[in-house]
Amino acid sequence: MTDLLRIEDATKRFGDFVAINGVSLALPAGRLTAIIGPNGAGKTTLINLATGAFVPDRGEMYFKGDEITHLPVHQRVRKGLSRSFQVMNIFAHLSVLQNILVPVLAMRGRAGFPFHEMTRETEAVTEARRILREIRLPDAENLPAGTLSHGDQRLLELGIAIAPAPELCFLDEPSSGLTPVERTMVMELIRRLSTERRTTFVIVEHDMDVVFALADWIVVMNRGQVLIEGPPAEIRENHAVREVYLGEEELLA
């Protein structure tokens, strides 16, 4: 497997607090990786570094062999690197379809066309509708996104993340706040998208059921460092991991 994203010795400080401390990580294409770890382990900061929200204080990052350490966010998205957010981040007053159209138009280089109506963007609209079918929200296309249920907003969040047709997509706690039924649906969706779209997903997740059901590979983080990484079976048996999750052992049992 070739590495889609390679992080080399990345460090990120916030004042005296070292959020990420010398992390090196390779994310090969086609392997669904889950990043786990207690709160404050640096999982979301790692996503922020990888996707360009933060620039690391030290270290480099390579996407498909090209250095991207200082590349702006939107250019990383254009290269095929996208993400969803832990806290809901959708365009609440735009319609569901428009939420998907924004990334679709941006990827087609048509986001800045000033003098014709959206209806003339037939290809983009068709593609956005296809994505809405994929995330099972086709009937909601004209509703303002902010009026959707929490679960549907999560699906939309996922839809915006996959709309740029990324090769690598980070999902920050995709199942948070979902009912068991919705959670199962999101998991199936992620699994299906990774085979159908050949998108490599990296999920940050607290729910161990989701992690062990989905992941081909698990990265355990603690205090800004990678504690251990390996296939699920190996992680499940690892003593150090259990210690980090002391009190949460039943989750791993």
Place this chain on the structure above:
Amino acid sequence: MSPAPDRLSPQITTLIVLLVVALFLLPWVAGRYPVYLAMQILILAVFSLGFNLLLGYTGLLSFGQAGFFAVGAYACAKILLAVPNLILGIAGGVACAGVAALLLGILSVRHTRIYFAMLTLAFGMMIYSIAWKWRDFTGGDDGLVGIPRAPLEIPGIVSVSVAAMDRYYYVVLVLSLLAILAMYRLIRSPLGLTLQAIRESDTRAEFAGVPVRKYRLIAFTVAGLYAGLAGALLPPLENTVTPPIAHWSTSAEPVLATLLGGVHSFAGPIVGAFLFFVIKDVIVRFTEYWLIWFGIIVVALVIGFPGGVMSIFARRHRRVVQHPDDADHMHKVQ
């Protein structure tokens, strides 16, 4: 606002057609003063429409739009004083304001929220002090006087005199209508959608592949072009330009007009510009301290209709995007 566009309803279309017809007939049926007032309203409408592209659609509150209004006005005046050709004057005013907005925008759009508002206020006042201090060029506090209402001329081909107020009115009317139409198309285009996405969530837009700062700069420049057009229409009307048009209180006019009409509605700034002058015109008849009363009325209206006057129609016509703030209020009223 949906991409399968909800066409204007027949009633609204009829209303707009009647309004436009009435505007074209105005000089025949009304005296000099209503025609003059209509020009003031149209100019403020264009000015406010550009301002609301920033506030209502991109989520940026600029307090410095008078700077670009003044650049448009002074540039137009200087050109008309040198070359009496109205096309050249207005086009030059718009272009200069656009360039000024582009340059100051590069510095301003690096920031958002209150920092952006403060920066634009500072740049606006900087332009004001240039208008005030650079006597040789701007005439200082005397301003520029004797600006001709020059003919619309393409040398050697055509020359139409618009020296009469009624004729100049049609210049203002046609250019304003074109500017309104262009903005209407822009709002409904992919660019309009992208700007609204930035207003909703700039981080989300950036992670959707949108170069947010570039698009904020585009919006700022377009708003500057609109301010410049509004400004450029003024000197041929008044025959004079003075520094107060660059003052921050001029920047407040599109803010007030937009708040009056409604931030979240396309027509809001236009309706607001109309209300601005009508309210002002009525109050001025009764008191010299019109601004105080005007302020009280604006505050009352903003408290009464947080979504602007256009929000009254929100439930019946879907032209207005309902916002939670407005919706909450609507429930209370009901």
